Amino acid sequence: MGERFGKGCHLHLIDGSAFIFRAYHALPPLTRKSDGLPVGAVAGFCNMLWRYVQTDDGHTAPTHAAVIFDHSSKTFRNEIYPAYKAQRPEPPEDLRPQFPLTRDATRAFNIACIETEGYEADDIIAAMACAARNAGGTATIISSDKDLMQLIGDGVDMLDPIKNKLIGPDEVFEKFGVGPDRVVDVQALAGDAVDNVPGAPGIGIKTAALLIQEYGDLETLLSRAEEIKQPKRRQTLIEHADQIRVSKRLVQLDCATPLDVTLESLEVKAPDADRLLAFLSEMEFRTLTNRVAESLGAEAPAVQAAPASEAPAAPDQPAIDMGLYETVTTPEALDAWIAAIGEAGQVAIDTETTSLDEMQADLVGISLAVAPGRACYIPLGHVAGGDDLFGQSARVAGQLDPAAVLAALKPVLEDAAILKIGQNLKYDWKMLARHGIQMAPVADTMLMSYALNAGTHNHGMDELAERYLGHKCIPIKELIGSGKAQLHFGQVAIDKAAPYAAEDADVTLRLYQHFLPMLPVEKVSTVYHTLERPMIPVLAQMEMAGIRIxxxxxxxxxxxxxxxxxxxxxxxxxxxxxxxxxxxxxxxxxxxxxxxxxxxxxxxxxxxxxxxxxxxxxxxxxxxxxxxxxxxxxxxxxxxxxxxxxxxxxxxxxxxxxHTSYSITGAQTGRLSSTEPNLQNIPIRTEEGRRIRQAFIAPEGFKLVALDYSQIELRILAHVADIPALKQAFREGIDIHAMTASQMFGVPVEGMDPMIRRRAKAINFGVIYGISGFGLSRNLRIPRAEAQSFIDTYFERFPEIRAYMDKTVADAKQDGYVTTLFGRRINTPGINTSGPAAGGARRAAINAPIQGAAADIIRRAMIRMPDAIADLPARMLLQVHDELVFEVREDAVDDLIARARTIMEAAPEPSVRLSVPLVVDAGQGMNWAEAH
DNA sequence: ACGCTCACG
DNA sequence: GACGTACGTGAGCGTA
The missing domain is CATH 1.20.1060.10 (Taq DNA Polymerase; Chain T, domain 4)
Known part of the structure; x- marks a missing residue:
């Protein structure tokens, strides 16, 4: 054992029982996946311990530490006062088996685990704190239990682990109105309903503190009780003197509690990585296991609940060497590359252009990669540095003819047997589509990353290359500069441009090889192949179509x-x-x-x-x-x-x-986003703003048609949370907000006060967002208590919603992600953090499966739409989350509406059969305002 | 570059 | 018993 405990030593005493109960109540009831063993409290307990071990926030770092547990419910206090803690309910059924596991957890963290028959944890903590102080050292009690505050004093303080706040004499005074040395006196008078400490009836902490302040201590007070001026107080104290004295013995912690360990044996030791990881993985705490492994620099053992099959390793890839890339300047060289593509059956492709706006950019070059390290650049439109008198730049000599190159590539790029791989391929697809090439089939590393990692990080190539290939790409700024003097890519010298461009294709191919095997392992293959990849040509064509203004x-x-x-x-x-x-x-x-x-x-x-x-x-x-x-x-x-x-x-x-541009990976939930310009936030809510929609028009002989899903998120909620009342209302086509109001406030739907309906509507929406009393009160401008009582009523009336929310958050905490009905995965990295951000992460996790499922559904409709309306003089132009806007020749409007509505309403099928109908409203007109 | 504000679903 | 509070976006402007 270590050196003698004494001066300079600092002991941390962790209130284990408090940790357990807090963990149990803070977390939804998790179970171990493999056998259903309840482990929620253990999970929370481990998280707290881990956070504790990790934290170095300026409190005196401990040289010694122990976690102290209650051993059993019967203690010497029951002999003094049989009712002590007698009314305390038995611990819940699913918590009991977790008690021994928390001891195991403590030992796995290599922290001493202390409990003594017949004594409460508080007594042991008291004895240890006293011992530490007597030996000349100091102690910090990690707990927020007020019963321990009496121990604070010379060399002993407390740390509230929830608020991460030190509790010293000042904080004690704030709470009890007396210093730590008189806390027991105040407690003896005030009693404690939770622990069944009787105290003096009618006297609370405030009064108790006043009395002790006046008389100095409890004994003096009791002996001079006759002097108290207020008759009622005087009588109470005289009558209940014995009961008060008993109360004091109940709350008084005893420094003389026998200890069966020495302080020296509590010396802090680093956790044994193997042992700790073995325990955590046995508990099947995937997230924590990985986090701990990462932090300790150890290999995370396979967690049982995780897929048994490990991802097959991507093929070994040679190091990235830009010297190996080829610049293609002859027809023979081009033919050789086309042959290589045919042999490989796939090609990574990247186009270089004069602008980020693919609708007005000109093609500058194309890079291709057929195997890691085997890449080329085909310069097509590079120009000499300066403009001539007419603003024209001379085309650099030695480049192949663009039309000829495109003609040679077209058969390959449209070959159904050759996969075209890109990073943000929608951009390249549009560039080539403007030259008459419609690439198919396609793969996109950005979308692969999105299917795997939505919520974890962004999906730009530079970030992916660095993260997954450990490679830093050449920053584009090194070539084109920045600010006003920025060049376009065609103005970059070919010998500088070629390595950069070819590198992009090479990196894209490598990323593809990296991500491909991960898709099935992470169970997002279907999402990628049915909800991501097919969006490329659909969106590309919508964007190219544009809308008339x-x-x-x-x-x-x-x-x-x-x-x-x-x-x-x-x-x-x-x-x-x-x-x-x-x-x-x-x-x-x-x-x-x-x-x-x-x-x-x-x-x-x-x-x-x-x-x-x-x-x-x-x-x-x-x-x-x-x-x-x-x-x-x-x-x-x-x-x-x-x-x-x-x-x-x-x-x-x-x-x-x-022509807007849609970002497929812009939102974490599967929604699209729209930029340059954003056509998803055109005004509609005010009359003045709505008129702007009159400027979105159809050409002569055509009309705009808008179809939108009615209440799609609430319908999804009704389905996934399985809420009978809500489902029935949707099936019967009832006004859902009026129905909610009727159920909550017991008023008939007929002739309902619009104010009441408005409240129900706000709650319905709030629920989707992870409602709070505060938020609702602000939204409705009503008192907070009233808002809270609405919410309480709502949850009482629709208990399934609470269950769904709890389960969603539990899943997020356990897995680190949530999923939609269609398997889309949205990672929730912030879900296990604490602090103010935790609430936000929780609400985001609740919202994501609902918003995400709605996004999946409209994606499915959009993907099927082009084929479904191919024979009509109609084009799909815009998507606004739950709405699709078409441009249709006047004579085909009815047909279009019928077809599009069918596709939209049946979009979940056959993958998912919703238990509520989807309803699509349609409108048509000369402009977007009329089409609504 | 960043925060504020506000447009949409 | 307290904490901070609706979810998801993008654009324009002012300020640093």
Whole structure:
């Protein structure tokens, strides 16, 4: 054993029983996958211990440590007072088998595990703390149990492991109104309902503290009880003196509790990696096992619940060597590469262009890779550095003719037997489609990464190469520079461009080989092949189609907005008594809160005042004009700058239409996102904004048709959480929010107060997002308690929802991810962290399977749509999460609606048979506003 | 580059 | 018993 415990030694005493109960109640009931053994509390316990072992946050690091447990419920206190802790319920059925496992866990962490028959953990902790102090050392008690606070004093303090807050004499005083040395006196008087410590009836902590402060200590108080002025208190103390004395003996911890270990034996030892990992993997704690293994630099043992089959290793790949790449400049060399592609049966391809906007970019070169390290670059459109007098640059000599190269590649790129592999292949697909080549079949490493790793990290090539190949790609900036002087790729010298371009194809092929075997192992093959890959040609064609915009309408609106803003500006400056920039939240905040002295709190990090619509609306409701005008100004300013001014600048000169770009991997849940411009957030909620949709038009002889899923997320919730009441309502086609209101508040659906329905609607939406009383109260602007009682009623009425939420979070905690009905996997890396972010991670985990399933469903519809409407004069143009927008020749509108609706409503099948119907609403018109 | 605000589902 | 609080996006602007 180590040296003698004494000066300079610091003992940590961990309240094990408290850890267990906290873990049990904080976590949903997890079971071990292989045999159903309940292990939730053990999991939480291990997580806490691990966090504890990991934390080095400035408290005195322990030289010695022990975890102390209660041994049994009967102790010497029951002899003094039989009722002590008698009413305490038996530990839950599924917690009992976990007690011994927590001891095993403690030992696995190589921390001493202490318990003594007939004594509570608190007594042992007391004795050890005293012993440490007596030996000249110090001790910290890791617990938030108030019963231990009496021990605080010279050399002994406490650490609340939840709040990570040190508890010293000051904190004790705050809680008990007396110092640690008088805590037992206060407790003896106040009693404790939970532990059945009787105390003095009618006296709580506040009164007890007053009395002790006045009389010094309990004995003095009791002996001088006659002096108490308040008759009731006086009588109580005199009558119950004995009971109070017994109470004191119950709460008093005894430093003389016998110890059967020496302090020296508690010396801190590093965990034995093998032993700890063996225990964790036996418990089948996959996430924690991996985390611990990573931290200890050890190999994680295979966790049983994980797939038995290990991923077959990707083929060994030679190191990346850019000197080996070839620059193709002759027809013979090109033919040789085409032959090599045919032999390999697959090719990684990357196109280099003059712009990131593939709708107006020109092709500069193509790189190909057929095996790791075997890659080439075919320069096609490189130009000399400077422009001539006419803004034209001379094409560099020695490049193959682009048309000839494309013609030679076309058979290969369209060959059904040759796989085309890309990183963000949608971009290259569009580039080549503009030259008459429609690549198929396709693979995309970005989408593979998304299927595997959504939620964990992003899926750009540089990041993937670094993460999975340990390779740092040449930054594009080294070639084209940055800022104003940035070149386009065609202006880069061929000998510089070739290694960069060929490297991209090489890296893409290597990533493909890396990811491919992981898909089946991680069970995301189906998702990748049915929900990701097929989106490439579908989206590419939607983006290329674009949508027609009436720029005149937008310009007129911009002018009208400008006038209105100018008027508001004058009015606002007048109200403020000075001129300022209304668009600056900082200046606005100063005007409102400093100059005008309105009430409104500061905001977090930057210390700036919040001037969000929420805040301004409250101020406006109090009758202040300035904030009301600012709200008007803001709305118009937003519409003008983001929409009516900006949209016309996106009109493509060649097509006369606006071409958005969809990101397949932009959202973690499987939703698409839309950029440059974002056509998924065109205004609709206000009348003024909705008019912007009038500028989205169909060409002469055509109409716009919009079809959208009605309540798709609530329907998915009804199905996955299996909520009979909700499912029945959807089957009967009842107004779902009115039904909810009726069930919650016991009012008939007929003639319902719209306010009540509105509340139910807010709750229905809130549930999907992981509702809280606070959030609902803010949303509905009602008191928090009221909001909370709505939620309570809701969960009472639909208990299945709570069960579903708990299960979802439990799955996330255990697996590190959640899945949708269709197998999409969304990783939840933050789910096991603590602190404020934990709540957000929890809500995201609850929302992801619902939002994700809705995303899967519309993807399935979109993938089937082109074939289903191939013979109609119609094109799919836009997707807005639960809506598809088409452009259709007037005479085919009805056909299109019928076909598209059928596809959309049956989209889950045959993979999933929903227990509720999906309903699609349709609209049509000359413009998008009418189509709604 | 980052935070604030606000448009959408 | 307290903690911070709806989920998911993208764009434009002001400020550092």
């Amino acid at each position: 009436d720029t005149d309408v937008l310009k007129r609106m911009s002018n009208a907005f400008a006038q209105k803003m100018a008027g508001l500006e004058d009015e606002i400056h007048g109200l403020a008594g000075q001129s300022f920039n209304i668009g600056s939240p900082k200046q606005l905040g100063e005007i409102l809160f400093d100059k005008m002295g309105l009430s409104g709190g500061k905001q977090g990090k930057t210390g700036a005042f919040s001037t969000s619509a929420d805040v301004l609306e409250d101020l406006a409701a109090e009758g202040h004009d300035l904030p009301a005008r600012v709200l008007d100004w803001r709305q118009i300013s937003k519409l003008k700058s983001t929409y009516t001014d900006a949209l016309p600048t996106y009109v493509n000169a060649e097509t006369g239409r606006v």
